[in-house]
Amino acid sequence: MAQTNVNIRIDEMDKRLFDEICGQLGMTMSTAFNIFAKAVIRQGGIPFDLRVDSPNAETLEAIHSEVFHK
Numbered sequence: 203m204a205q206t207n208v209n210i211r212i213d214e215m216d217k218r219l220f221d222e223i224c225g226q227l228g229m230t231m232s233t234a235f236n237i238f239a240k241a242v243i244r245q246g247g248i249p250f251d252l253r254v255d256s257p258n259a260e261t262l263e264a265i266h267s268e269v270f271h272k
Contacts, residue, residue: 208235210235220234
């Protein structure tokens, strides 16, 4: 199978921490990214939830009060 290079930009500290964790798992960063790429392909999307945190009940009540009591 032919291979190609991919260049990404990542925060320097994140790279160091990611590399350290990959090493503890016995793999390189390249292997970890390949695992991620295969999971995206297999699942047809990002293999974990991506979401914005929802406001809790107290925040929703404050928003409701602000909007409806002006």
